[in-house]
Amino acid sequence: MAAKRLTKEDIRKTTGILNPVGHVVLAFKNDAITAEAAGALRDAGFTEQDILLYTADEATPNHNAVAAQNLIRLSLFTGDDQWRDKADRLIAAIAPTAVDNLYMHMALFNAIDLRLRAAEIVVTGEGARADELLAAARAIPPLDRIVLHARTAEALPPSHPARAQVQASSEPQAFVCIAETCSLPVTDPEGLTRALQASRQV
Numbered sequence: 001m002a003a004k005r006l007t008k009e010d011i012r013k014t015t016g017i018l019n020p021v022g023h024v025v026l027a028f029k030n031d032a033i034t035a036e037a038a039g040a041l042r043d044a045g046f047t048e049q050d051i052l053l054y055t056a057d058e059a060t061p062n063h064n065a066v067a068a069q070n071l072i073r074l075s076l077f078t079g080d081d082q083w084r085d086k087a088d089r090l091i092a093a094i095a096p097t098a099v100d101n102l103y104m105h106m107a108l109f110n111a112i113d114l115r116l117r118a119a120e121i122v123v124t125g126e127g128a129r130a131d132e133l134l135a136a137a138r139a140i141p142p143l144d145r146i147v148l149h150a151r152t153a154e155a156l157p158p159s160h161p162a163r164a165q166v167q168a169s170s171e172p173q174a175f176v177c178i179a180e181t182c183s184l185p186v187t188d189p190e191g192l193t194r195a196l197q198a199s200r201q202v
Contacts, residue, residue, distance in 0.1 A: 061107030064094045068111040076120050076146045079157030087115060110143070117178060119145040119196060122162050125172030126151055129187065133174045136189035140196065 041051055071087035074080075091111060098105035121137040123130055130149070137147045150156045153166040162175040162182045173185040176195045183195040 061110075062094075062105055064090060065105065065107035065111045068094075068108070069114055072111065072114050072118065073146055076118065077148065079160060084115075087111070091115065114144055117144060117200075119199065120148060120177040121145055121192070121196070122148045122150055122156070122160075122166070122175045122177060122182075123172070124150050124152070124166050124174070125170065127172060130172035132189055133172060133187075133192060136192050137174065145196075 038051055068087045068090045071083045071090065075084035075087065094108060098108050123133045123137055134147065134149060150166060153163050156163045156166060161177055161180050165175065165182065165185055169185065173187050174192050175185055176183040176199045178199050183199055186192050186195050
């Protein structure tokens with residue numbers, strides 16, 4: 001079998017070599033399953049010259065997509081829409097290249113997903129209850145959530161959708177905000193989990 005191990009220094013930027021009719025690309029979960037598939041191909045009559053095995057090692061995401069995700073997070077952390085606008089322009093600029101090579105642009109789809117459905121969890125106040133809410137928020141997988149600790153309403157931008165609700169109470173509480181819409185306030189970790197689940201279903 002012709003085999004070549006790809007590393008981040010030697011990863012193909014295009015699948016153009018696979019364009020001719022007759023090439024089939026299969027992806028498997030691990031090396032053991034890949035070996036079984038290669039064996040099945042041999043049993044079916046394919047020769048070593050017919051099978052080219054690639055294993056991805058130390059794959060790195062597209063740097064433009066990572067930059068877009070960072071800009072989106074920065075816009076939420078700072079409340080400054082200019083960072084979100086820059087992320088939108090960056091995504092729009094690189095999206096056309098993804099159409100012809102989806103596999104090499106998975107990080108771009110993560111950036112788009114973050115842009116559309118990022119959960120901004122705002123925890124207000126101080127003290128033991130605020131600490132519990134912060135711990136619960138930070139325990140949520142970070143791929144599509146951002147945690148903000150706004151001790152007072154003044155810590156949020158004037159245009160933030162949760163600011164009015166924060167001003168209405170001085171008690172520690174949390175809000176889940178997605179796409180400029182925030183949940184009702186919750187005051188315990190279990191309520192935060194339920195609020196996040198409900199927001200995701202909208």
